[in-house]
Amino acid sequence: MFAWIQESIREVLAEGVARGELDSALDVDALATTVLAVRQGAYVLARGAQSEEPFRRAAAGILQLLPEGRGQSAAV
Template identity: 75%
Template sequence: MSAADRLVDSMQTLLWENGYSGTSPRAVQELADAGQGSMYHHFRSKAGLAVAAELKMSEELEIQISARLASGSSVREKIAAFLTLDENVLRGCRLGRLVQDAAVVSDDSLRQPIATMFVWIQEQIRQVLTDGVRNGELDPTLDVDAVAATILAVRQGAYVLARGAQSGEPFRAATAGLLQLLPERTRALG
């Protein structure tokens, strides 16, 4: 693994553990076993390295989310897969946690990859819902944009509830409640 890759991986780890403001360049360098010169050779700044880490996190999340939303045969099954409790629920969403950091939201270069990823996720959910409307599984008057935003908001909020309680139970309860609003089986097309 190259020094640049080790630096990005280390930044990913520390962003998730400590947030942007709580992560020092020195800590990243130590975890990556890379010197200051190496870090600044590959990245102009801490922010530049953080953006590279955010982009890599986004790529990894795209693979995971795409697989979850492609599983199952019904809208409900696909959304249930998206909402599945993961092993890191108490750590929260890797990207979602970062928008709680004032330094991230005040810097467009740090905020933009996260905003772009949330738009992408919402679009993937919207497509699942649109397919459900098209195949008769969901009500044709459903506002798919609003429901997609709600599904994403429930997942992000469920992470916050779980972290606050230090238990996966609030996450499970929030997602179970949302799933009760989706039909369990496909309606026959008439």
């Protein structure tokens, strides 16, 4: 299951690179692994806290890891 989730994340990141929405130098494999690890850790923290807040904060943090594309317009 984790391999499937990681591959799905990798595909979304690769699409973002291809569309110019993310920096072309992005290592999509490494970032997909990081996103999955943060997601799973956030799930554990949220369960322990009995609150969705740790999951929300982790999601906001993941967005800060995504380097924006440079000099390319995003396809809409």
